[in-house]
Amino acid sequence: MAPWLKCIDGELGKEVLKEAHMGSARAHEAVRALTGKMLRMELYWPDIHEDAVELTRTCVECQSFSTALTVPPSKLTSIASPWPFYQWGIDVVGPFSEAPGKVKFLVMAVDYFTKWIEAEPLVCITGKQIIKFMWKNIITRFGTPEVLINDNGL
Incomplete structure (x- = not known):
């Protein structure tokens, strides 16, 4: 039998999400791990995933020390050679x-x-x-x- 999730409002959900991400544990988990943690705590609100994305996107520590590529996109510069062996x-x-x-x-x-x-x-x-x-x-x-x-x- 699957456990029942407690539905909470979005504002309370954001606070719980923020505490789980940056609170006493300071886990700074990625979006999927953070969303999974909320579901394991048996908490749910309609925008859980979007709130987790927004929280990790605005977290300075996650953006500064993440292993993901955070370089802003720029135009590619190629070294073009017009024909072989040129x-x-x-x-x-x-x-x-x-x-x-x-x-x-x-x-x-x-x-x-x-x-x-x-x-x-x-x-x-x-x-x-x-x-x-x-x-x-x-x-x-x-x-x-x-x-x-x-x-x-x-």
């Missing part, structure tokens, strides 16, 4: 623990349009090695890129 990103990763052939670094290039990856392990990082990688893996295979993006070692 724009490449290049980076050197490492040092890693030494692998066979004494390689410790990895030079990578990614095409922005197709997300095609070219990578090669390196023993040491020099300008000559990067030029050799670019010539062998990018220019001779896909042509000279119009745009080359790197992070300058950051």
